[in-house]
Amino acid sequence: MASRIPQFNQQVLYDTTPLPDSIPKVKELGASSAPLMSAAYFIGARCRDYNDDFMQCKNENPGKGEFECLKEGRRVTRCARSVIADINKSCLEEFRKHWTCLEDNNQQLWQCRPAEWKLNKCVFENLGLKKEIPDQPPNVTPVHLRKQMIYAHWPIPRSAEPFVPPTQTGDNNKAPAAASSSS
Amino acid sequence: MPQDMPPAGGYDAVQYKRNLPPSAFKPKTLLAFGGLIMVYGWYHLFHGIREQRELAREKMWSRIHLIPALQAEEDRDLVRRHLADVQREKELLGDKAVKAYHSDRYVRPTFAITPGKIIKD
Numbered sequence: 001m002a003s004r005i006p007q008f009n010q011q012v013l014y015d016t017t018p019l020p021d022s023i024p025k026v027k028e029l030g031a032s033s034a035p036l037m038s039a040a041y042f043i044g045a046r047c048r049d050y051n052d053d054f055m056q057c058k059n060e061n062p063g064k065g066e067f068e069c070l071k072e073g074r075r076v077t078r079c080a081r082s083v084i085a086d087i088n089k090s091c092l093e094e095f096r097k098h099w100t101c102l103e104d105n106n107q108q109l110w111q112c113r114p115a116e117w118k119l120n121k122c123v124f125e126n127l128g129l130k131k132e133i134p135d136q137p138p139n140v141t142p143v144h145l146r147k148q149m150i151y152a153h154w155p156i157p158r159s160a161e162p163f164v165p166p167t168q169t170g171d172n173n174k175a176p177a178a179a180s181s182s183s
Numbered sequence: 184m185p186q187d188m189p190p191a192g193g194y195d196a197v198q199y200k201r202n203l204p205p206s207a208f209k210p211k212t213l214l215a216f217g218g219l220i221m222v223y224g225w226y227h228l229f230h231g232i233r234e235q236r237e238l239a240r241e242k243m244w245s246r247i248h249l250i251p252a253l254q255a256e257e258d259r260d261l262v263r264r265h266l267a268d269v270q271r272e273k274e275l276l277g278d279k280a281v282k283a284y285h286s287d288r289y290v291r292p293t294f295a296i297t298p299g300k301i302i303k304d
Binding site for chain 2: 014015017018019020023026028029036037040041043044047048050051054055058062063064065066067069070072073074076077080109110133134135140142143144146149150151
């Protein structure tokens with residue numbers, strides 16, 4: 001067994017033939033998992049409609065969605081790309097801090113709350129996107145705004161303040177409705 | 184010769200009981216004490232599980248927001264490879280290429296055919 005030659009399909013599966021010219025080109029996201037996870041809620045906030053369109057198209061074309069939904073897919077990618085580009089433009093430092101923290105902590109969001117709050121604040125002030133978890137149960141502080149994380153390795157320093165977007169109270173009831181109608 | 188007789192006043196009572204000091208806590212107290220510790224643990228467990236569920240929901244939604252973007256990228260790659268396959272097939276077989284499946288659905292290829300000449304960019 002030890003003499004078996006390892007086969008890595010990344011090397012075997014090279015096929016660099018580009019898409020035909022009839023299909024418009026789009027630049028891929030080009031972000032790895034931690035930055036994507038860090039920006040996920042902002043992507044969700046801005047690109048919700050595109051995302052829903054794409055998923056609906058995939059749903060309505062079972063077995064053919066790969067070809068039928070290319071246009072929607074390009075829109076989704078372009079939108080997500082724009083979000084990451086905007087965050088990079090205005091909140092690069094906070095963004096980088098948060099995703100390096102995620103990278104160092106097994107991508108566990110609860111280990112990086114202070115960095116996340118700073119990023120959320122910056123993104124809300126510059127891009128107007130806010131992090132909101134849909135279907136939030138009422139009368140409970142959303143988990144990303146709690147000052148104590150039970151499972152975190154280190155307690156959150158007292159100087160860190162959770163960032164609550166100004167219109168948090170008004171939107172709390174709207175989020176579940178939007179989530180249920182779009183599925 | 185005089186016979187052996189019991190000592191005057193009779194024998195001492197046989198000691199069959201152990202003279203251990205009484206334990207510091209009564210069994211009921213111990214039970215209640217253990218119960219209290221359990222309740223305290225359950226209290227924390229309750230809150231811990233609640234927080235875990237919320238954290239899991241947070242993570243799921245972050246993934247839900249990302250799925251379309253990831254899927255779109257994957258789909259584009261699949262389409263690109265599929266079209267390249269079709270093109271290669273056409274070059275090899277001309278118009279004699281036969282559909283492998285009796286259906287219009289896209290089937291992810293089991294075996295990947297890679298080009299003999301790889302152009303790396």
